[in-house]
Amino acid sequence: MSTTTGFPYASIDIMKRLLYILAVLAVALGYSAPSYASSGSDEEVDVKEIIFHHLGDGYGWEVPFAHVYRIPLPVIVRAEDGQWFCFSSSKLTEVEVIRNEETGKEKEELVPVVYETERSGKTYRFLIAHVSTHKNKVVELFPISDEEQSKVAADASATTDGVVSGYAEYKGIYYREYKPVDLSITKNVLALFIAAIIVTAMVMSVVRFYRKNGMKAPRKGMGFMEMLIGFIYDGVIKATLGAKAPKYAPYLLTCFFFILTMNLLGLIVIFPGGANLTGNIAITLVLAVMTFIVTNMMGTKHYWKEIFWPDVPIWLKCPLPIMQLIEVFGIFTKPAALCVRLFANMMGGHMVVIVLITLIFIFAAFGAAAVGGSAVVSVLFTFFMLALDVLVSFIQAYVFTMLSTMFIGMAVEDGHGSEHAKEEAEQIDSLENKLEKQTK
DSSP states (O other), X not given: OHHHHHHHHHHHHHHHHHHHHHHHHHHHHHHHHHHHHHHSTTSOOOHHHHHHHHHSOOSEEEETTEEEEEEEOEEEEEOTTSOEEEEEGGGGEEXXXXXXTTTOOEEEEEEEOOEEEEETTEEEEEEEOSBSTTTTSEEEEEOOOHHHHHHHHHHHHTSSSOOXXXXXXXXTEEEEEEOOEEOOOOHHHHHHHHHHHHHHHHHHHHHHHHHHXXXXXXXXXXXXXXHHHHHHIIIIIXXXXXXXXXXXXXXXXXXXXXXXXXXXXXXXXXXTOOOOSTTSHHHHHHHHHHHHHHHHHSOOHHHHHHHHSOSSOGGGTSSSOHHHHHHHHHHHHHHHHHHHHHHHHHHHHHHHHHHXXXXXXXXXXXXXXXXXXXXXXXXXXXHHHXXXXXXXXXXXXXXXXXXXXXXXXXXXXXXXXXXXXXXXXXHHHHHHHHHHHHHO
């Protein structure tokens, strides 16, 4: 078969590239961590803030090894009065040099600023809120009276974080806030577009190759792609769905390659990587909902009959619909399991890597020897975790696709009649015969 011809060359080449990428990542972490620790050893490291900053979304893309700077992205929001605004995210932040009076050291920090614009004689103000119930989101600000200012400040002083519902604080002054409709191209949104473009380019390259070369076996990266497609289609989709595999293969293969691409991009520290997409439960939820829709929209009469009138003793389904309730509940627990499994595994891997790196900053307080030793150990363990995360990226994409295939297979089965089985076997034999003729 063509897949086995190109596979050895492709796998060796891919492994060499992966090892090279991981080595560069480890060296980069080793060089950046000690410099950060030496510059900020007098300050307490907020591990929680570092973790949530990495796992969260943003209105700009961090510049590698200089996270105080951002690649600006478009902000698209709808104001309270219905007006739409589009502007660069660079207008909402600025780099400020902060001096420590005790140590005399200076460092740069990215701080939020209010962006003001006028339209039809009205002033609009936007801010990335930090002291607000909409933290790290763009909000519209409205000035308040001195009396209301005093009241809100008094309410804020009674809280631990200074947050008062309906108000945002900026430089010690409170404003009434409004959360606008936000269609901004954030880091995660742009990363989704990049992943979609990469998947489309990879698949179309395989299509162009076979259109140009017929059934000739591809080599290197193209051979690796063909091996993955054959592995998922023959080993998972066709083995589960049988003759119905061609109908659902486009969706299931798209799921596999899209999830795999997002997983691998999340392991790269520089643009276009660095966005932890599958560690965002909103993204995994959408993927699970798509499987939920396909499964239930294509469900057969047999599928719905097994839900509302399963083959169990009558006392389990009438007069109390015990089994019906269990089956209906199972309709929703299956996609929920898909969502949480992918999200938890990918987020956990990223968190472990971040914690290992922050150990360097924590041990910096104990001197140069401690930070040097912790840097070596942390980088070695980080190298191991990154290698493991590459494997986990493949496994999680495979598991999501396999479970989606199983759910769809259970929904589209027509029963266990011998006539149906004979018809399905004939269709499979016919497809295999056509494929053999094309190969010859």
